[in-house]
Amino acid sequence: MKYLVIPFAMLAAGSAFANQTVSKSVDVFANIPTAEFYVEQDGTWMTQPQELVYNAVTGALRPFDGQRMVARSTAGAIQARLDSAPIMTSGSDSIGLTVSVNNVTLSTVNAEILSEDDAKNRTFMPFKIEAVAAGTNGYAAGNYQGTVNMTFETPVPTVGP
Template identity: 45%
Template sequence: MKARYLAIPFLMLTAGSAFAAETIEKQIQVIASVPTAQFYVEPVGNWMDDPQELIYNSQRGDFSEVRRQFQAKSTIGPIKAFLTTQPELVSGIDKFSLKVNMAGKDLGLTPVELLNQAQASAGTVMDFRIIAEKPAGGYVPGSYQGMVNMMFESAAPGGA
């Protein structure tokens, strides 16, 4: 009689393990980059992985700026930067422009020298700012989003 009571829990254990035969696979993308010793422009910290928020101040009726830093170095020559598109934030049909400033210089659609050859060779940390440009009629309520697309280049002096 005692053997019968032991057989029931044993059968329940083996039946339970038959149900655990299902599997679930997960994949995690992992990336890494090692900049060249000759030329790099990298954010200071991991802030580029997260959306950067312009905070609206209701009393002033304007946005605070996004202020971050980049570190840069080039043993090739001066470092230039430009915007690949005019940055703006959009909410439905409403939008407003953004001004982008790096190393104290406003970026536009044509290259601007951020660091001369001596500064670039030594390497430095540059301030980076995104500033909302208030439209003539003021800001229209909404949830805005957009992108700032920049390009950095370094070439030997006398090159393009």
């Protein structure tokens, strides 16, 4: 019986002297588009929240612009649409947004943002989000947030006989 107690006591004592540990994890991902069709942001701006800065003097929100998207399609023109009406909300208050890609204002209906000829080569397109102008009483105070969801499409490539 003595022999069984000693190894168990050593095991228990060994765990009492273990180093403290902290585990961490990092999520990683990659999105590698096909060479035939892609629409991506130029840089990393789309992965970060973007502020429409309020100007207390004018009562306006500064648009988010100066960024670009890059696109290419070997199958034809590229169309884009909003998945839902673009708004920012704070409680029950909301501010409408206008979204444009390549100087084309998007709605929930497809619109051509890049012609077939222009889409054949990698093309950089300006991107802009701006708030709809405030009414006569200005914007209601609040902390507004929203998400703009867009869909980009090109024709399905035809396969030869």
